[in-house]
Amino acid sequence: MNNLSNLPNSDGFFGEYGGKFVPETLMHALKELDETYSKLKNNPKFIEEIDQDLVQFVGRPSPLYFAKRLTNHYSGPQIWLKREDLNHTGAHKINNTVGQILLAKAMGKKRIIAETGAGQHGVATATVAARLGLECHIYMGAKDVERQSLNVYRIKLLGAEVHAVDSGTATLKDALNEAMRDWVTNIEDTYYIIGSVTGPHPYPMIVRDFNAIVGRELRKQSIEQFSQYPDAIIACVGGGSNAMGIFYPFLEESNVELIGVEAAGSGLMSGKHAAPLNDGEPGILHGAKSYLMQDENGQVIDTHSVSAGLDYPGVGPEHSNLKDSGRANYIAVDDKEVIDSFHLITKLEGIMPALETAHAFAALDHIAKNYTSNQHIVINVSGRGDKDINTVATMDGISLD
Amino acid sequence: MEYPLTRLDEKILSLKNASKKALVAYLVAGDPDLDSTLELMHGFVDAGVDILEVGVPFTDPIAEGPIIQAAHDRALKNNTSLTKIFKLVKKFREKNVDTPVILMGYINTFLANIKALEESYVSGSDAVLIVDIPGESDLKNIGIKNTNLASISLIAPTTSKDRISKICDNSSGFIYYVTLRGVTGSSNLNISEAESNINFIRSQTSLPVFAGFGIKTPDDASSLSKLSDGVVIGSSLVEMINNHSRKKEFKKIYNYLNEISKAISL
Structure with a gap:
């Protein structure tokens, strides 16, 4: 049971789980994100900026x-x-988006995308994007758009665009599929804020760290x-x-x-x-x-x-x-x-x-x-x-x- | 020690000896049904296709655009599974012994059928192209052992130079160069970027380099074939198959492939 807190390893594995199983087009962006995060996470100025946002904004x-x-x-x-x-x-979702939007800023990305299920991560993402004046697109299963209509409207009020996803089961997993497709297409200028401890390395680590x-x-x-x-x-x-x-x-x-x-x-x-x-x-x-x-x-x-x-x-x-x-x-x-x-x-x-x-x-x-x-x-x-x-x-x- | 040439090696060698560009055609197994897929595979070969890429349907195909996604959904509604696809290839081999068949799909469906996959070379499949594994990964390390299947890797416009050499070292058959940033069937083809990237890949490997994603017209095919050793046609075929699936009248599709085949041999 020792050393569970030292995971993931450098390839992104927690024991046998995790990794980076993505189309080739995304590999470079994941590496870039991993490097940016490794560099910034112990940087006192970066930590101070996040801490201040967590106190005063969250x-x-x-x-x-x-x-x-x-x-x-x-x-x-x-x-x-x-x-x-x-x-x-x-919700807790804002802990993660406050952190990731600063990574996006550090990487010079101008366009933010995210998936959402209940809409809480969509709202939390649209909120931090609005605060920095960044273009924001939220992917949401069509079924969830219906049952979480209040959050859909909140996201729109915050200036983000909601894309209802009809494919597959029209829920969270399909929203994730569509967000990944957007990212593959707009890889140069787009930062993908994943909302949970899922997805390819380094996301499960980054989202965990910001929620910790x-x-x-x-x-x-x-x-x-x-x-x-x-x-x-x-x-x-x-x-x-x-x-x-x-x-x-x-x-x-x-x-x-x-x-x-x-x-x-x-x-x-x-x-x-x-x-x-x-x-x-x-x-x-x-x-x-x-x-x-x-x-x-x-x-x-x-x-x-x-x-x-x-x-x-x-x-x-x-x-x-x-x-x-x-x-x-x-x-x-x-x-x-x-x-x-x-x-x-x-x-x-x-x-x-x-x-x-x-x-x-x-x-x-x-x-x-x-x-x-x-x-x-x-x-x-x-x-x-x-x-x-x-x-x-x-x-x-x-x-x- | 000399190894016997595989069906894929032999095809690539014969194309090279004839100074011919390869035409690779993609279709989704089980769309509209497996009998049609078999008919189309033979029809494609008669229309000038050199290598067949058979799509293995998956519920969550994240690299595919809407056209191929919908084909995956249709195939899954017909309960198309990898084991049924192995049987399809075996049937195809009854009449065709020299056209290589590549299974293209997503890692989870392959891992769920490891045992059958390990035996699939015997039934006539030649290679796998797994879209969602890093190009430098060894199939053995992700649980696919004891297979004679070649592993085709993708290289994208965003792949860094140091990874390109790693991927080339780990590849067999050919290198598949993704001609755009995006999903299959997109329309943001970038020919000049493709040219410089393909040239760099060629400096790293003696394997042929094929170009795919977003190639629709004979003109697209012609200009990309000039830079590469072959082209892959996917979404436009899948769209035509769907448009003609009710009457199962596939002649127009074969004519289209014929035009592409001519365009790349000019």
Whole structure:
């Protein structure tokens, strides 16, 4: 279990996962990005610029909040919430875009592209592009454009162009395909801000590093507020950026249990889900080797989740390595549990979580009983739920028109 | 020790001896169906095609433009799998023993069928062209072992000079030069850039260099064939196949290939 935090290696592998499986046209751009990042990440001026943006533009640090009524509800461990929902734009996604836009600037790129599922990464990208006055294009599955219409409008208000993607399953994976095609075509002047710890090296590393501020704050806050590191940290996992961000600074703390929660959709047994770590096989998609939902011929299979942000057949390669090494455990909760959990948290704590985040909360039903009242569990509240009101209403059979 | 020449080596040698430019044609297996693919493969050869590139459909073909993407989708709806494609090639070999067949696709479908892939040389396939692996990677290191298949690598306008020599060292058969920045079927062909890059590749390898991506008209083919050892035609064929697939009347496609074939031999 040693040295998990020294990964990836120079070829971009976390154990057997990761790598750079991309068309030749992209190889040079990935190398250029890797070199730029290696040079800048320890540069004091670059670090200072990011830190200042995180404080003054994003609103960091995000609080570590004691969820008193939720704790009473489960009458087990003390439950704490890492409030990434309070960040500017409403989710952890901004931590990454604030960093990557500075890389784009350093590389002299004038045009920004990104994929988005729930729209949070699209909003976070359009936000930082607007702030620097850069042209911005967001690719989004046509199905997601429909179910996340509020975020689509936010992205447009921020001056970015939204491209609805009709191909394939018209969700996040197809948005990624289309963003990659754009990048291959406009490689000279375009910077691709990938939104999760997925894609070819160096993206899984860069996105993790920019989100790791969450885990670093938690190290400090947990000592300040309950005088120890958490006994367990729970985060939802689609591509897995919020989970990687909060897990990474604790990889070498073997007493801290790390629990990722995938989307079981209509149930793991139904096959209609988005839980590759629970029910997938290693494969290669979007530039990296990782667990993948695929059939016996290596074709990627359709996923299902009530949450657009988790509706993705792959997962970041570092999570695959954490699973195989046993350092993190990955469970899955289904759509119904998620909606129930959304209502529970909203009523008990006055916090409306994103449906992605509600997966992490729903895990409490499965695991809270394993902990005692002197133990501390932290849930990463990766985003707020305003964007999901329409979906929740539909699930509840209520019309908002 | 001398190795026996493969079918691909022999074809390339005979083109060289005849000072002929190669015409490589791409189609997607199973679009509109596997029987048509077999018919088209023979028809292509009769129309002057030297090497066949058979596309293996994948759900997420990130290097393809909309025309070839749609063909992949159609082929997948017909449940076209790599194992069925191996059978198709075997059938093709019943009537044709000298036209090389290259399987072009994405790494995940090949890895899912490793065992069949390792036996595919026996059934008549000659090479693989895997779009989403780095050109310098050895097939053995990514899990494809014990195969006699040649590995065709792509070199793009953005490939750096030091990587070009690495890729050339690792290649067999021929080098596939991507003539543009973009996906298949794009229209931003850059002939002068292609010329200087192909010249540099030639300084690094004795393998022939073929040019592809974005070649549509006999004129495109003619000007690129002057700079290279051959051309690859893809999207325009796939589009024509789709336009004629309902009646399965493919004569127009063969006429088009005939024109291209003439244009590159001028």
